[in-house]
Amino acid sequence: MTTTPTKEGSAAVQARRVLVLNSGSSSVKYQLLDMNDRSRLAIGLVERIGEETSRLLHTPLTGGGAETRERNGRIADHAAALKAAAEELAADGLGLDSPELAAIGHRVVHGGLRFTRPTVITDEVLTEIERLVPVAPLHNPANITGIRTAQALRPDLPQVAVFDTAFHTTMPEYAARYAIDVETADAHRIRRYGFHGTSHAYVSRKAAELLGRTPEEVNVIVLHLGNGASASAVAAGRCVETSMGLTPLEGLVMGTRSGDIDPAVTFHLKRVAGMSTDEIDVLLNKKSGLVGLCGDNDMREIRRRIDEGDERAALAFDIYVHRLKKYIGAYSAVLGRVDAVVFTAGVGENSAPVREAAIAGLEELGLVVDADLNAVRSGEPRLISPNYARVAVAVVPTDEELEIADQTFALVGRAESAGQEVPAGQVDN
Known part of the structure; x- marks a missing residue:
């Protein structure tokens, strides 16, 4: 129909x-x-x-x-x-x-x-x-x-x-391709697609507004940190790199997903531990990440345990933050010039300790967080870096539903209002 x-x-x-x-x-x-x-x-x-x-x-x-x-x-x-x-x-x-x-x-x-x-x-x-x-x-x-x-x-x-993947289709081939046999990759659609695209699109655009500039004028690193987590490098409004790949498993440490891992771990688990493909899938997607490291995937609970001296929770937090730093550094190199690093989604918007730890030590990249600004809780987009910082650090609440509504209405609302036929869907070549 x-x-x-x-x-x-x-x-x-x-x-x-x-x-x-x-x-x-x-x-x-x-x-x-x-x-x-x-x-x-x-x-x-x-x-x-x-x-x-x-x-x-x-x-x-x-x-x-x-x-x-x-x-x-x-x-x-x-x-x-x-x-x-x-x-x-x-x-x-x-x-x-x-x-x-x-x-x-x-x-x-x-x-x-x-x-x-x-x-x-x-x-x-x-x-x-x-x-x-x-x-x-x-x-x-x-x-x-x-x-x-x-x-x-x-x-x-x-x-x-x-x-979810559409925003990331602007990645250049050298960023989207895995270094495996081309014929095999093409036959089975194996490449990096990326996810959370509606969030990255919305937040990168809002970050530009927060800076008083247009999306085409800024380069932004977006850190979407929820139970699922992903990073993107956005140059002049276009995604040029993102952390998730063929599936949402690649990239940052997440609530229950491992993120980046040596592919040979899967071979090892199959050969040495006798695990099936399905069991390894469940391990990496549902029993890894923060929950695998310390038994909790709620950052609030992890921080509470850290405050009580829990070493396992502290190590999980450090691993989580270390991966964030790696991606901030890598994407700074990819972009060449960074105008803002932006935190969003449940953890990104609400966990001041995560934001502080992720930026700490990156002063040579122009990144600094103001402790007082970082501690403020607000549902509004806001800067948490001091005025003298070379690169802005911001918190921008995401709104994926509004982004979907905006994109939907932009497609059909204008045509109907003008008395035109709604454009039929088409499959891009």
């Missing part, structure tokens, strides 16, 4: 709402935004889909209230989850049948090399997303399920895919 409707009457001109869906294997996160002022009208989460203990949390943000409603009980599948979310939205007068809804924007984790921008979803586009399942087996199937479910609910509405 192709969802490329044309404008039908005056209602289409007024359609300025975007529903953002992030479908996981057993969850659906959603936000409804009003693109007139880019405000949120409602947010929600359906989790543990398919289990007896399913739960829906819905928070309307209109009328001055923000009281969360909760539903408990089995929600069988994604179709039932989206139906339940639609019922909650309708109860607030924000139903999906509203003529004010312009489009549904979907987070799609892997777009390979062929999707370099937000794309209206057609049969061809959906087929290509399915073809990428082997390189994103944990994410793309859930994203596809969410797309098909939303298409069934509103077959007349543009459904837009916004890809």
